[in-house]
Amino acid sequence: MGPPRCHCCRAQPQYARALPRRCLFQARLLAAVIGTAWAWALVAFGLGWWSTTRWSAAVTGVLALAIAAVVYYVSDHAFGLNDELETGEMAYWMAMSLGVGSVFGLLGHLARRPRWWSLLPALTAPVLVVMFSYPTGSDHIRPWPERVAWIVAVALTIAITLRWLRLQRRPTRASP
Numbered sequence: 001m002g003p004p005r006c007h008c009c010r011a012q013p014q015y016a017r018a019l020p021r022r023c024l025f026q027a028r029l030l031a032a033v034i035g036t037a038w039a040w041a042l043v044a045f046g047l048g049w050w051s052t053t054r055w056s057a058a059v060t061g062v063l064a065l066a067i068a069a070v071v072y073y074v075s076d077h078a079f080g081l082n083d084e085l086e087t088g089e090m091a092y093w094m095a096m097s098l099g100v101g102s103v104f105g106l107l108g109h110l111a112r113r114p115r116w117w118s119l120l121p122a123l124t125a126p127v128l129v130v131m132f133s134y135p136t137g138s139d140h141i142r143p144w145p146e147r148v149a150w151i152v153a154v155a156l157t158i159a160i161t162l163r164w165l166r167l168q169r170r171p172t173r174a175s176p
Contacts, residue, residue: 025141032145038132038152040065044101045125048108061105065097104128111160114167122160126153 033039044061051057073090104124111122133149135142 028141029144032141033148036132036145036149038129038149040068041100041104041128042125043068044104045108048105049112051105051109054106054109057105057109058102061101062097065101066094069093069097116168119164122164123157125160126156129153129156
């Protein structure tokens with residue numbers, strides 16, 4: 001079977017430095033995009049979309065972001081990126097997950113409803129992506145996360161609008 005291979009170029013790197021440049025670029029770009037506020041808020045929004053009640057949408061959004069914060073800081077420490085576990089930062093982002101996770105979880109749940117007003121909470125997702133898109137990462141990566149954000153925002157806007165239009169064309173059931 002042999003040593004693990006790189007997923008994008010099938011190389012057999014022994015260390016990260018042995019990865020071809022395009023693989024490092026992809027890994028750094030992914031890290032820069034995942035580290036943005038809009039990506040984290042979209043997780044809460046998406047989980048709220050799939051929740052069955054308003055309460056579960058809010059709770060799921062909070063739990064997802066709180067768990068993600070813990071995993072983020074613990075993995076940084078475990079992989080040696082930080083000498084000590086940054087408990088203060090982790091506690092801050094867990095506290096922020098109470099507000100952000102509940103609001104975006106609820107917005108995701110409301111966006112899924114087949115009502116005329118559901119387009120407003122649904123369009124908060126692409127607006128959020130654009131509002132919180134800014135250059136991140138090292139110099140050669142810096143413009144790419146913002147470009148990815150705009151592509152995600154346009155794709156979300158198109159998908160949400162098409163879904164909303166499709167739901168509005170559905171015949172309504174007659175009341176008995």
